[in-house]
Amino acid sequence: MTKFLNPGLVQTSRRNVLRGSMLAGAAALTGARVAAAPRAQHMHIANATSAKLYKTAGEQTADSTAKPADLSGYTRVKQELVAPPYAPQHEQIATGGPKIVEITMETTERLMVVDEDTGASVWALTYNGSVPGPLIIVHEGDMVELTLRNPVDSQMEHNIDFHASTGALGGGGLTHVYPGEETVLRWKATKPGCFTYHCAPGGAMIPYHVTHGMNGAVMVLPRDGLKDKDGNALKYDKIAYIGEQDYYLPKDENGEYKTYEVAGDDYADSIDAMRTLTPTHCVFNGAVGAITGENAMKFDVGDTVLMIHNQANRDSRPHLIGGHGNYVWETSFSDAPLTGLETWFVRGGTAMASMYTFEQPGVYAYVNHNLIEAALLGATAHFVVGGEWDNALMEQVVAPREFEA
Ligand SMILES: [Cu+2]
Numbered sequence: 429m430t431k432f433l434n435p436g437l438v439q440t441s442r443r444n445v446l447r448g449s450m451l452a453g454a455a456a457l458t459g460a461r462v463a464a465a466p467r468a469q470h471m472h473i474a475n476a477t478s479a480k481l482y483k484t485a486g487e488q489t490a491d492s493t494a495k496p497a498d499l500s501g502y503t504r505v506k507q508e509l510v511a512p513p514y515a516p517q518h519e520q521i522a523t524g525g526p527k528i529v530e531i532t533m534e535t536t537e538r539l540m541v542v543d544e545d546t547g548a549s550v551w552a553l554t555y556n557g558s559v560p561g562p563l564i565i566v567h568e569g570d571m572v573e574l575t576l577r578n579p580v581d582s583q584m585e586h587n588i589d590f591h592a593s594t595g596a597l598g599g600g601g602l603t604h605v606y607p608g609e610e611t612v613l614r615w616k617a618t619k620p621g622c623f624t625y626h627c628a629p630g631g632a633m634i635p636y637h638v639t640h641g642m643n644g645a646v647m648v649l650p651r652d653g654l655k656d657k658d659g660n661a662l663k664y665d666k667i668a669y670i671g672e673q674d675y676y677l678p679k680d681e682n683g684e685y686k687t688y689e690v691a692g693d694d695y696a697d698s699i700d701a702m703r704t705l706t707p708t709h710c711v712f713n714g715a716v717g718a719i720t721g722e723n724a725m726k727f728d729v730g731d732t733v734l735m736i737h738n739q740a741n742r743d744s745r746p747h748l749i750g751g752h753g754n755y756v757w758e759t760s761f762s763d764a765p766l767t768g769l770e771t772w773f774v775r776g777g778t779a780m781a782s783m784y785t786f787e788q789p790g791v792y793a794y795v796n797h798n799l800i801e802a803a804l805l806g807a808t809a810h811f812v813v814g815g816e817w818d819n820a821l822m823e824q825v826v827a828p829r830e831f832e833a
Pocket residue numbers: 535553585586587627628629637642
C-alpha cells in the first residue's frame with residue numbers, strides 16, 4: 429500500500445532558506461533569500477485582511493471560556509494513512525460507539541516531476557508526501573484528531589482547512605505550523621459525505637499552496653453505511669482515490685518549463701501563471717501517468733468500486749469510458765445518490781464519490797471529460813479489469829474489413 433507513485437519525488441537537501449508565507453513571497457519577488465525569523469516576528473502582511481481573519485479565528489479559541497468537550501463515550505483508534513490511490517483500512521458500517529480517530533500528517537515539500545516527457549516539475553507542497561494528500565475515512569459522529577507536523581527542513585509555513593469541519597476557518601485558523609512545529613486539532617464529523625481539505629496559509633499563499641498539491645479528501649460515512657434512495661445498503665469492494673490537480677507551471681522565454689532550487693522560489697512566477705487561470709497540467713495523483721499504464725489500478729468483473737474524486741480548486745467532470753456512474757453522490761451522503769450517469773460533476777473545492785460495478789473485462793479510462801484536459805493536460809487514469817467477456821452486453825459482430833463498393 430506504499431507504492432511509490434511519483435518516481436520524480438526527491439527530498440530537499442536545502443535547509444531553512446525561506447520560511448513563512450510573507451517571507452517566501454517577498455524573497456521570490458525581490459530575488460533575495462530571507463533568513464528564517466523567530467515565530468513571533470512572522471506576520472501575514474502579504475494580505476492584511478486575510479491575516480486579520482486568521483488571527484481572529486485563532487484568538488476565538490485561545491481566549492475562549494468555552495466548556496471543554498465531553499469526550500466520554502468515545503473510543504480512541506489510530507488510522508494509518510496510506511498513499512493514493514489507496515484507502516486506509518476502515519469499516520463501511522460502524523461498529524460500537526463514536527470514535528476519536530487519531531491521524532498524523534507531515535507537511536512535506538518535495539520536488540516532483542509532473543511530466544517526464546517535457547521535464548515539467550514542481551516543488552510540490554504536500555501532506556505526507558503525496559498529491560493528493562492521503563484519504564481519511566471516519567463515520568458521522570466520530571472525531572478526527574490530527575497531529576500536523578511541519579518538518580524542520582521545510583521552507584514554508586502550512587496549515588489545514590477541513591471542509592468537513594465546523595469553525596475557525598475549517599481549522600485553518602488554529603493549525604499554522606512553521607518548520608519544526610507541530611499542532612493537534614480535534615474536530616467532529618457532523619456531516620456525512622466526501623469533503624476536500626487543503627492548506628490555506630492566507631492571501632495569495634492559499635491558491636499557491638493548493639495549486640502546488642496541498643489538498644486531499646476526507647470521507648465521512650453514515651454510521652450505517654451507504655444507501656440507495658430506497659434505503660437499501662450499497663457496499664463497495666474497493667476504493668479508487670483520485671485527486672485531480674491543476675498546476676500552473678512557469679515557462680521561460682523559450683517555452684521550456686522553469687526549474688527552481690527550493691520550494692517557494694517559484695512564487696512570483698507562479699502568481700503570474702495562476703493569473704492566466706489556464707492550467708499547464710490537469711493531472712490525476714500528482715503527475716502525468718501516475719495511475720495509467722504500469723500504475724493502472726486493477727479490478728475484476730463483479731468488483732464494485734467507489735471512486736472518490738477530489739478537486740480543491742477547479743470544476744471537473746469525470747467520465748468512466750466504457751462504464752457508468754451507477755450511484756453518484758455529487759454533494760452529500762445525506763441526499764439520495766444520482767443513478768445511471770454517463771458523466772458527473774465535481775464542483776471546484778469539493779470531493780465527491782461515484783460507484784460502479786464492472787461488468788466487462790478490459791481497460792477503462794477514467795477521465796475528466798473535458799477531453800482536452802484528459803488527453804493534452806493529463807487528466808486520465810486507467811483501470812484494468814480482469815474476467816470473462818459478456819457478448820450479451822457487447823459483441824464485435826464483424827471485425828473491420830474492406831467493403832465492396
Ligand atoms: Cu501549505
